[in-house]
Amino acid sequence: MVPxxxxxxxxxxxxxxxxxxxxxxxxxxxxxxSAISKSVGRLEARLETRLFARTTRRLVLTDAGAGFYATCTRVLAELADAESILAADGSEPVGRLTINLPAAFGRMQVMPTLLEFCDHHPGIEPQVVFSDRFVDLVEEGVDIAVRIGTFRQPSEALGFRHLGTESLILCAAPSYVERHRGIESIDDLPSRDAILYGRADGATTPWRLNTGDGGVEHRVMRGRMVLGSAEAQVSTVKAGFGVAQLATWLIERELESGELVEILPAYRSPGLDLHLLWQRGRQLNPKINAGIRWLGERLRID
Known part of the structure; x- marks a missing residue:
């Protein structure tokens, strides 16, 4: 078939x-x-597939039609992007920019930077989704994503930049430290005072503990509370209910204000890596290229 x-x-x-x-x-x-009906009919004949289930009131996509529609809309969007790249020729980036962010990190760390970006480029129309689930950028039409977690080399369709590695510390409220003097090792912690991060199925994230010889021990803790939100962990620890292992980017304000303090600093350890990802095929689009540069230069964690 001719392309x-x-x-x-x-x-x-x-x-x-x-x-x-x-x-x-x-x-x-x-x-x-009549022209629309004949055009769709010729397309169905060429594909040898019914795309619509026709009713007296409305056209309804068949299962095959729905799958074909998703592909067609993506192709048309990419063609529109290609045309905008050629037309822009270095002009001010404009248009919708789809961004996927991890929930807590996105709200606390990315959004302030993203708002500055939008102020600098008022023609950008951000569409931001906050989610901790795995996202397929190509399949879901995402322009730029930030990911925290175990990273495997993505496909050639994706570009990426490493933005740093979390630093994890054990922390507690001053009131908790006052009530539990003499804690010198992880084994001195009261057995049920860990405030843990966990999923709905009850599985919890093990603590990553520095072993002192360059290694990291993953220890499953018994928790007083298991919470499915890092921000809820912060609130609970601030209220004096126990000890949590948290990333420093999550609690930098609380550490500065003294609402939380680091305990057992010898166990401080590296956490998960942070990456910026984007679709290589779209990165020359002015709006996407501008977003990659802006976020890549400003989103750094230690």
């Missing part, structure tokens, strides 16, 4: 799917209803 043949009918198909009607699609594209 240009593959594009025939895609725009009319997407318009009909978006609007649920050949008539509405015709109005949008300034064509006749």
């Amino acid at each position: 240009s043949e593959r594009l025939k009918g895609i725009e009319t198909f997407v318009a009909a799917a978006d609007l649920g009607s050949f008539t509405a699609a015709a109005s949008r594209l300034n064509l006749t209803t």
Whole structure:
């Protein structure tokens, strides 16, 4: 098949799917209803697949049609991006920028920097999703993502930059330290005073403890509370309920104000790595290139 043949009918198909009607699609594209119907019919014949389940009131995508629609909309978006790159020629970056961020780090560390970026580039329209789940940038159409965690070399479709490694410390409220004087090692902690991070299934994140010889021990602790939010851990520890192992970026303000103090500093250890990721195929788009540069220069953790 001639490559240009593959594009025939895609725009009319997407318009009909978006609007649920050949008539509405015709109005949008300034064509006749008959022309839209015939275009979609030729596309279905070429694909040998029904894309719509036609009813008297509305067009409904079949399962095959829904899958094809997702691919078509992505292709059209990439073509639009390619055109904007050529048209921009170094001009001010504009348009929607889709960003995926880890929940706590995104809210506390990325958003202030992102707001500065938007103030500097008022034509940018950020669409930000906060999620700690794994995100497939290409499949989900994400322009830029920040990830904290175990990192494997991504596919050639993704570019990445290492932004640093967390520093994990054991911390508590001064009131807790006052009540539990004489704690000199991890084994001196009261057996049920750990405030742990965990999932809904009850699994908890082990503490990573410096062994003193360059190694790290992963120790499963017995917790007084298991919380599914790092920010909830901070609040609980500040209230004097126990000890948590937390990343310094999460509690830098509390450490500066004295609301939290580090205990047992000999156990301070490296935590998870922070990476910035993006789609290589889109990085020359002015808005994405600007976002990569801005976040890459300003999001550093130690």
